[in-house]
Amino acid sequence: MGESVYKVIELVGTSPNSWEEAAKNAVETASRSLKDLRVAEITKLDMKVEGGKVTAYRSRVNLSFKYAVD
Numbered sequence: 001m002g003e004s005v006y007k008v009i010e011l012v013g014t015s016p017n018s019w020e021e022a023a024k025n026a027v028e029t030a031s032r033s034l035k036d037l038r039v040a041e042i043t044k045l046d047m048k049v050e051g052g053k054v055t056a057y058r059s060r061v062n063l064s065f066k067y068a069v070d
Contacts, residue, residue: 005067006038013059019045023059036066 013026019042027040044060 006064007067008062008064010043011061011063013061014048014056015059016056019057019059022057023061026059026061027063030063034063034065035068038064038066040064 009030011026011030013022013024013029015021015025023040023042027037031037041062042059043062046058046060047054048056048058
């Protein structure tokens, strides 16, 4: 088995409905431009509050992908 190199990036996904949907939005959006995604780790959850009401859920996600070898 050959050696591999992976890059880890941090993303913030948002959703008006849930943290799970926010994380999913982050990964699915990244998958449109990044290839060979490997692992997504949720590192932080928070909410946007306006007028005393929760208006958005935010999930901070570390996402790894494999570097392509030419």
